[in-house]
Amino acid sequence: GTPIRPQDTDQLLQSILSEARQNNQGKVASYIPALANVDPECTAIAMVTNQGQFFQAGDADTPFSIQSISKIFGLVMAMRRSGNTVWQRVNMEPSGQPFNSIVQLEWEYGIPRNPFINAGAIVIADMLVSQYSTSKLAFIGFLRQLAGTDRLYVDEEVYESELTHGSRNAAMAYLMHSFGNMEADVDQVLEHYFYQCSIPITCKQLARSLCFLANRGVDPFTDESICSRRDAHRVNAILSTSGMYDQSGEFAFSVGLPAKSGVGGAIAAIIPGLGAVVAWSPRLNHFGNSHRGMTMITRLAEEMGLSVFGV
Ligand code: GLN
Numbered sequence: 001g002t003p004i005r006p007q008d009t010d011q012l013l014q015s016i017l018s019e020a021r022q023n024n025q026g027k028v029a030s031y032i033p034a035l036a037n038v039d040p041e042c043t044a045i046a047m048v049t050n051q052g053q054f055f056q057a058g059d060a061d062t063p064f065s066i067q068s069i070s071k072i073f074g075l076v077m078a079m080r081r082s083g084n085t086v087w088q089r090v091n092m093e094p095s096g097q098p099f100n101s102i103v104q105l106e107w108e109y110g111i112p113r114n115p116f117i118n119a120g121a122i123v124i125a126d127m128l129v130s131q132y133s134t135s136k137l138a139f140i141g142f143l144r145q146l147a148g149t150d151r152l153y154v155d156e157e158v159y160e161s162e163l164t165h166g167s168r169n170a171a172m173a174y175l176m177h178s179f180g181n182m183e184a185d186v187d188q189v190l191e192h193y194f195y196q197c198s199i200p201i202t203c204k205q206l207a208r209s210l211c212f213l214a215n216r217g218v219d220p221f222t223d224e225s226i227c228s229r230r231d232a233h234r235v236n237a238i239l240s241t242s243g244m245y246d247q248s249g250e251f252a253f254s255v256g257l258p259a260k261s262g263v264g265g266a267i268a269a270i271i272p273g274l275g276a277v278v279a280w281s282p283r284l285n286h287f288g289n290s291h292r293g294m295t296m297i298t299r300l301a302e303e304m305g306l307s308v309f310g311v
Pocket of ligand 1: 067068069099100118162169197261262263264288
């Protein structure tokens with residue numbers, strides 16, 4: 001495609017940021033103390049294109065906790081190693097339940113509805129732990145490669161905090177174990193899952209990391225094939241139906257982009273053919289999605305005509 005016009009885009013992002021700052025709704029995630037301590041006023045948006053353009057406004061170089069957005073990278077790693085067998089252990093349907101819901105697991109014999117709810121990401125973590133001798137290092141190495149920086153590390157305080165407040169995720173993991181859908185040591189699987197959630201990253205780094213999904217699986221910065229075109233399509237499809245949890249339908253309706261949110265307050269959206277955008281602000285709505293993030297991505301998609309359903 002043709003490069004987008006830099007001046008217009010910088011102005012647009014500034015204006016989107018100012019508008020979002022008017023929105024004071026919601027609450028910062030408080031299930032662990034380390035997350036409750038972030039400055040709720042932080043607000044940022046960064047857009048990176050497949051042609052190497054970077055646009056940003058606000059705190060786009062301030063790291064936040066990646067949380068559930070890590071589920072995308074875990075899934076891609078598992079697909080690279082396991083191919084189609086991934087889909088024997090996790091489904092591809094929207095859940096219609098909160099991200100940390102456990103009920104469907106019992107009805108559906110330990111097969112999570114999709115890889116982007118916690119239960120699904122824990123099954124994916126099980127695959128990674130089984131397949132890599134050091135899955136945590138493999139995970140952070142993969143993220144560093146995609147982000148184009150060696151300087152990504154786990155936040156030990158968040159990680160320890162996740163471990164000590166992880167009963168609900170542990171309950172899901174053991175329930176899946178009872179159905180035979182856990183292969184590795186359950187505690188090791190949970191450690192991997194919490195580790196990948198506890199990595200701080202900036203809007204800019206995260207947007208860059210996701211461009212391969214907007215570029216048929218090829219990282220436009222390195223020309224390296226990260227996944228097949230078919231797998232990039234599949235990840236985007238599941239992001240469109242399940243990436244925003246129980247608000248995915250509304251997000252498709254009003255934005256129309258594959259996207260993933262995390263309780264750290266970020267929303268990452270793939271713009272197929274163009275690049276990726278990440279908006280961040282810590283106050284969350286009751287679905288666990290960032291209020292200001294929703295405002296920013298919605299307005300950007302509208303103004304730039306980005307919806308994949310509108311072309
Ligand atoms: N660490 C969080 C959890 O497992 C991640 C959830 C999220 O970002 N929605 O509950």
